[in-house]
Amino acid sequence: MRLGNLPNHVGIIMDGNGRWATARGLERPHGHREGAAAVRRTVRAAREKGVRALTLYAFSEQNWARPGGEVEALMALLQEFLVGEREEILGNGIRLRAIGNTKRLPLVVRTLLGGLIAASEHNEGMTLTLALSYGGQEEIAEACRTLAARVATKEIDVGDISVAALRNEMPSLAVGDPDLIVRTGGERRISNFLLFGLAYAELHFTDVLWPDFGEPDLDEAIAAFQRCERRFGGLGEGAASSQRASSPSAT
Ligand code: IPE
Ligand code: IPE
Ligand code: MG
Numbered sequence: 001m002r003l004g005n006l007p008n009h010v011g012i013i014m015d016g017n018g019r020w021a022t023a024r025g026l027e028r029p030h031g032h033r034e035g036a037a038a039v040r041r042t043v044r045a046a047r048e049k050g051v052r053a054l055t056l057y058a059f060s061e062q063n064w065a066r067p068g069g070e071v072e073a074l075m076a077l078l079q080e081f082l083v084g085e086r087e088e089i090l091g092n093g094i095r096l097r098a099i100g101n102t103k104r105l106p107l108v109v110r111t112l113l114g115g116l117i118a119a120s121e122h123n124e125g126m127t128l129t130l131a132l133s134y135g136g137q138e139e140i141a142e143a144c145r146t147l148a149a150r151v152a153t154k155e156i157d158v159g160d161i162s163v164a165a166l167r168n169e170m171p172s173l174a175v176g177d178p179d180l181i182v183r184t185g186g187e188r189r190i191s192n193f194l195l196f197g198l199a200y201a202e203l204h205f206t207d208v209l210w211p212d213f214g215e216p217d218l219d220e221a222i223a224a225f226q227r228c229e230r231r232f233g234g235l236g237e238g239a240a241s242s243q244r245a246s247s248p249s250a251t
Contacts (some may be wrong), residue, residue, distance in 0.1 A: 016185025093125030100134030
């Protein structure tokens with residue numbers, strides 16, 4: 001892996017826990033437990049590589065529709081993770097954040113989460129954002145409501161509603177737009193992750209199931225990112241230099 005040109009903000013759709021368990025004849029929560037171990041490995045690897053921001057899609061707003069027992073198992077694991085990773089987070093300068101409708105989380109999880117977010121808020125290492133009860137469409141709707149309310153109170157004009165104004169209201173983008181989105185588990189879809197911010201993100205899909213994900217897989221995703229030429233709608237470096245070379249004034 002090259003050292004330069006790291007993605008600043010990496011988002012991961014951690015998918016495939018259930019299939020990992022089912023393939024072994026285990027109940028789905030076993031897959032989630034192994035998935036939590038993969039989270040630990042990946043946070044460490046990303047931090048050691050120098051990624052500045054890592055956003056992990058841990059639970060979508062739509063995941064509440066799963067059977068009660070599975071949701072409970074996921075919430076119990078989240079609680080365990082917040083207790084078990086406290087040292088790792090605080091000891092390594094990680095700043096923890098959460099995005100999503102966290103009011104829906106059980107009180108014990110909210111309390112642990114709030115405590116760790118507060119304890120780590122001045123840390124200057126990697127920012128780790130957990131997307132919990134998160135939906136990209138919901139986040140856009142919420143940003144629209146916020147701006148509309150400001151129009152209603154005449155704090156801003158309708159004309160002030162811009163891409164930048166919307167972006168400012170999206171907690172997922174406080175660490176910058178995602179540069180690289182990874183999805184494990186073989187599906188090639190976004191499933192309501194960082195919809196607004198991923199406009200120009202590189203998308204990396206891998207068949208590896210999340211519980212099997214580790215540093216080599218993160219390296220592969222970053223290497224794929226580094227091979228991409230990002231143009232943001234322009235012509236990119238290559239085009240600009242070949243144009244210079246062929247234009248008479250440049251020769
Ligand atoms: C991802 O794994 C974890 C969550 C969505 C909470 P899944 O539970 O979706 O696993 P599969 O996709 O069914 O294998
Ligand atoms: C996306 O996975 C959500 C998370 C990884 C938290 P899902 O398993 O919920 O997505 P779908 O249902 O396959 O689109
Ligand atoms: Mg899934």
